Structures are given as C-alpha cells and as structure tokens.
Amino acid sequence: MYQRTLPMTRKKVLLLTGLLWSAFSGAQQRPHYTQYVLNQYILNPAISGIENYTDIRASHRHQWVGVQDAPVTTYFTIHAPLGKKDLRTTSTSFSGPGVNPRGRQYWVDYLAAEPHHGIGAQVVNDRTGPLQRFSASLTYAYHIGLTSRMNLSAGFGAGINRVALNASRLDFGSFNIDPAVAGSGVLNRIKPDLSAGLYLYSATFFAGLSVQQVVPERLSFADGKVSPAPGRLVPHLFATAGFRTLLGEDWNLVPSVMMKSITSLPPSIEANVKFQYRDIFWLGGSYRIEDGFAGLAGINISNRLNIGYAYDHTISRLNLFSKGTHEVLVGFMIGSRMEERCPRNVW
Secondary structure, three states: OOOOOOOHHHHHHHHHHHHHHHHOOOOOOOOOOOOHHHOHHHOOHHHOOOOOOEEEEEEEEEOOOOOOOOOEEEEEEEEEEEOOOOOOOOOOOOOOOOOOOOOHHHHHOOOOOOOEEEEEEEEEEEEEOOEEEEEEEEEEEEEEEOOOOEEEEEEEEEEEEEEEEEHHHOOOOOOOOOHHHHOOOEEEEEEEEEEEEEEEEEOOEEEEEEEEOOOOEEEOOOOOOOOOOOEEEOOEEEEEEEEOEEEOOOEEEEEEEEEEEEOOOOOEEEEEEEEEEOOOEEEEEEEEOOOEEEEEEEEEOOOOEEEEEEEEEEOOHHHHOOOOEEEEEEEEEEOOOOOOOOOOOOO
16 A cells, blocks of 8 residues: 655645546536526527527636636537527516516416427536536527427537646656656547437426436546546436426526436435526525535526526535635527517526
8 A cells, every 4th residue: 555645735636636537437527507597508408499589608617716726617508499480478678567577477378389499509618627628519409389388399419528638737746657648738638529308398397308428438648547447428417307486476486406417426416496586686595415505696687688696605525625616607688589588488
C-alpha cells in the first residue's frame, strides 16, 4: 500500500484528478441543472417546438463557489415549432383590473395542439478542473394530440461530444504516468452524441422520459494509461413528472419530481415545488435526496424576456469549503402569436 506523505497541495491535485477521472468510469457525466423545470428541453429533445414561438434560453451555473476547479457550466438552447397552427387561446399580454390572464378559465379552455414538428439546437460547455466537456446537437420532435386536451411528443437529438483533458494542469507527483499524457497539452476526444425522449403533457400535468448519451462510448487518453481502468461515456436516463394546482385565481402551485439513473450508480431523486403569481413572477424550492436543497425565484419582465435565479446549498462535506452554487437562466420568447408571457405547455 502506498503510504508516502505528500504535500497538501499535491494531495488535493491527486484527489481531484482521481475524482474527475472516476466521473468518466461510470459516474455522472452530464451537468446538473437546478432550474431544469424552467427549461426541460435541456434534458428532453421531445420538447422541441412545444410552444407557438421560438424559445431561446441561456444559462450559467457556478457550482460550489469557493472550491478550486469546481464545475462551471454554460449552455445555450433554441427550439421552435414547424407548421404549428395553435391559435385557440386568448392573449395574455394585457389584462383588465383584477383579471388574471392565466386564471381558471384559461385552463378550462385549454385544447391539445394540432399535429406539428419541432426543431432545435443545444450547446453545452462544462468545465471541471482540467476536464472540459463541450457538446453541440440538433433536435427534432413530432407532437400529436392524443385527446382533445392531452398531447404526446417524441423526439431525438444528434450531435458531437468533445471531452478535453488539459494534462499540463495535472501534477502526478512520483506516480508512473504515461509520458504521452503527463507531458502533453490539451488532449481531445470527440464522440457522437445521441439522445431520445418522450413527453406527455396537458393543462394539468406533464410526464417525460429521456436518455442522453444513448450509445456507450469508450473514452481514454494516451491508450487509456491515465488510470488503471479506461473511462466510458455511459447513458443517462431522466424521468420527470409534475402537475398544476390552482390556488385561487391568482396563484398556481406546480410540484414536480425528477429521477436520474446512471449506470452503476443508485438513482438520484429531486423534488421541486414552484409557486407562480399570475404570469408575473414565481418562487420555489427543490430538495435532492442526500445531496442538498435550493431556492428559486424568477420574473417575467415582458412577453419576450424572463429571468430566473437559483441558489443551491449542499449538505455533503463539501459544505465545509463551498459557499454554495449560483445558477442564472435568461429566456427569450420570440414570435409569440398570442403575445404570451408564460409557456403554455411547459411550466
């Protein structure tokens, strides 16, 4: 057993390197999004084109502030419908005194969408210490009405997944490491990236099932000699569900849950709740079992712009060093035919 005492800085580097590399040997490889319920498209390609406008979202997440080389994730998404002729709702941009444009009558009048296509694109950049993952993909979905008030969509995504290791930032101490790795600069591996999903939705509930990194891929640097076992990009399965409850005329309550399943790991479960006042602002919270909790808030500035913010607090030992996690999400709604402030089918 190796018992040599290493300087504290070297211990930290070796520990971080081990943790990072283990992530590509079966652990979570996709970023976590606290505000996923505000942009489920980032998890499920079946949501492509679900609304009657072009939906644009940009997010920046700084995880475990105060911990050196902690994960930092930025993404950009855009999706829009093709051939959607859903003009059967009333405008929600303006309302008379005391009238909630998203009140009870709005949802009573909800009708399923006409069959239509949806397309979109996603770009994600995720960096943790010397490891960086960049993915870009195009998505497609088809939406149909199962009943007069219920919809089903199916979609898929295809693109590339680039994983880069900046070997020049690693300090392996006296360990015997392949010189091709230890003495290199940035090492890149590019793999295909496929995803698929289903989404069932109505005025009162939603349920989604999706998988990312559908095809497992071997991932190694310098013939896999960085670690005793080569890494693999493994499938990530996501299941989401939620429902809407009207609290009087002005407030909506939306509880939801997400389960994430990854090969060789126990499932991860997250419960969320969102309170929305009219179509103006929302407050909420989430709890990730054995991991932490978060608070969320957001506002619809206009019928084209909305902003959301989340703060995460971990209950793991990282709490001794971390100052929390910050996540900002900015959304743009372009070309809404009814000038709506809020999404109609994703909440």
